[in-house]
Amino acid sequence: MIDIFKRLAPSYANVVRKLGIDVWYDRADFDQFISSAERFRRRYERELIEYYHRMKYPFRRSEIRDLSDEWLADQVTIFGKVKEVADEKKKNLQIKLDEVKDRKREEVSKLIEDAKRHEGRIVRVLSFADNLEKRSKQIGEDQAFELATKINHQVVEKISGVYVWKTQEDNRVRTTHRKLANKIFAYDDPPTTIDKYGHTHTGNPGTDWGCRCWEEAARGKPLRGYVVRG
Numbered sequence: 001m002i003d004i005f006k007r008l009a010p011s012y013a014n015v016v017r018k019l020g021i022d023v024w025y026d027r028a029d030f031d032q033f034i035s036s037a038e039r040f041r042r043r044y045e046r047e048l049i050e051y052y053h054r055m056k057y058p059f060r061r062s063e064i065r066d067l068s069d070e071w072l073a074d075q076v077t078i079f080g081k082v083k084e085v086a087d088e089k090k091k092n093l094q095i096k097l098d099e100v101k102d103r104k105r106e107e108v109s110k111l112i113e114d115a116k117r118h119e120g121r122i123v124r125v126l127s128f129a130d131n132l133e134k135r136s137k138q139i140g141e142d143q144a145f146e147l148a149t150k151i152n153h154q155v156v157e158k159i160s161g162v163y164v165w166k167t168q169e170d171n172r173v174r175t176t177h178r179k180l181a182n183k184i185f186a187y188d189d190p191p192t193t194i195d196k197y198g199h200t201h202t203g204n205p206g207t208d209w210g211c212r213c214w215e216e217a218a219r220g221k222p223l224r225g226y227v228v229r230g
């Protein structure tokens with residue numbers, strides 16, 4: 001499973017990263033973006049189904065398709081969200097220019113002239129586009145994880161009341177979740193995490209903000225009333 005995440009998430013991160021760049025230059029194509037998302041979710045469904053066959057997990061194709069349809073609908077919102085981020089950044093860019101304008105008129109008008117001649121340059125100078133690119137890539141990656149963890153949750157939840165907590169095993173995994181990795185919990189008694197800022201959360205994998213953790217079906221005795229501190 002983890003190999004599917006690792007293999008597929010970067011490709012959608014790249015789709016949304018490219019969207020970020022296209023939106024910035026006002027050349028984003030909605031239909032093209034949605035058909036990339038459509039191809040991505042089909043590929044993901046196929047890989048997950050093969051994995052469930054291998055694991056001998058029972059599942060219904062229609063359930064997987066329903067969740068994947070929901071995800072695809074969310075991508076319409078993502079398109080709007082990236083555009084919103086870009087517009088906000090363009091507005092900030094203008095504010096920044098206005099601020100400088102009061103002080104160094106000549107310098108700024110030169111900057112604006114340069115920008116008109118070569119749009120890419122001013123963007124690089126103020127690094128707003130780089131930031132948007134990074135942010136879009138992040139959004140895409142999170143969306144990819146969300147598609148798989150939601151489908152996986154629905155399938156595994158029905159197998160037994162207990163699961164093994166799994167992480168993405170990379171450096172973005174928070175300390176508290178690293179401590180939950182490979183332990184068995186019951187859906188009706190999920191662990192509680194308390195991070196170093198005192199933020200407390202009780203829930204199954206993927207329920208805490210930005211969490212990309214997932215679960216595997218388990219047999220065995222779950223840990224009950226479990227609390228970790230990070």
Ligand SMILES: [Zn+2]
Nearest residue numbers: 177211212213
């Ligand atoms: Zn997590």
